[in-house]
Amino acid sequence: MVDKMEGVIGGVVNSADYSVPIETVYVSNLEERVKIEELKAALHAVFDHYGTILDIIAKISLKRKGQAFIVFDQQRSVLDAVEQMDGFEMYGKAMRVLIAKTPSDETVKRKAPGEFDEHKKRRTISKAQKEAALAKELQAKGPDSTATTATRARPVKTGAAAIPDEYVRPNKVLFLQNIPADVDADTLTAIFERFEGFKEVRLVKIRNVAFAEFEDEQFAITAKENTAGMAIGEEGKSMKVTYQRQ
DNA sequence: AGCACA
16 A cells, blocks of 8 residues: 655655556647647547547646646556657657656546545645745745756657648648639638738649648638638538648 | 646
8 A cells, every 4th residue: 555645755756656557648849839629639649549548638838738648548558658659740849758757636546546535635745845845946046047958859750651731730831621623712812811911822723722821820820720620612511721741 | 848637
């Protein structure tokens, strides 16, 4: 069993404080401009391959963005995912995939319900200690103590399939697919010129695709969020909107 | 950079 609060005395909680295995993957260096729901869907699609995903936790707050916790139902999935997905490129960025430091609520609830209360208490304590330590540091030292962390740029995974359209890094040009034959450039222009920063639409009729260019990617991001899946043409076909491959 | 679960 787990011995009382020992683990948090030093302010550090880790997997040794638990009797349950870590069944959660911690992902960082994720593209921060992608909407949370879309990000979760993308992560699900990719990590699904390693087993059953019980939950994905991702937040937009400053301290949390660009990170996600993916909860599996067994440790095997975590080990496989860490081994194979670290460095995988999504939205143009190589994600870091690590074993989470502590088990998720979900895991404790499932595997050791008797320890759940303690798990929560431990978190409260370590959070308080962390804040106290931070406040102290801020007071003692000036804002000058910049710790240099070597950000090792791991090589991007190669050999994997080309990045799917959905995961192409956001940029100023939108790639429009499933454009019906009865939709012309003027119609598309009418749709996209309503968005700020619009420059032009280029239609490639024989391929049923088009490109909508904006002044910068922020404008393109907004336009994409508001037009993805939009029904167009006589038959109201759903238009696919992604970013142009670079 | 940043390890959470309002």
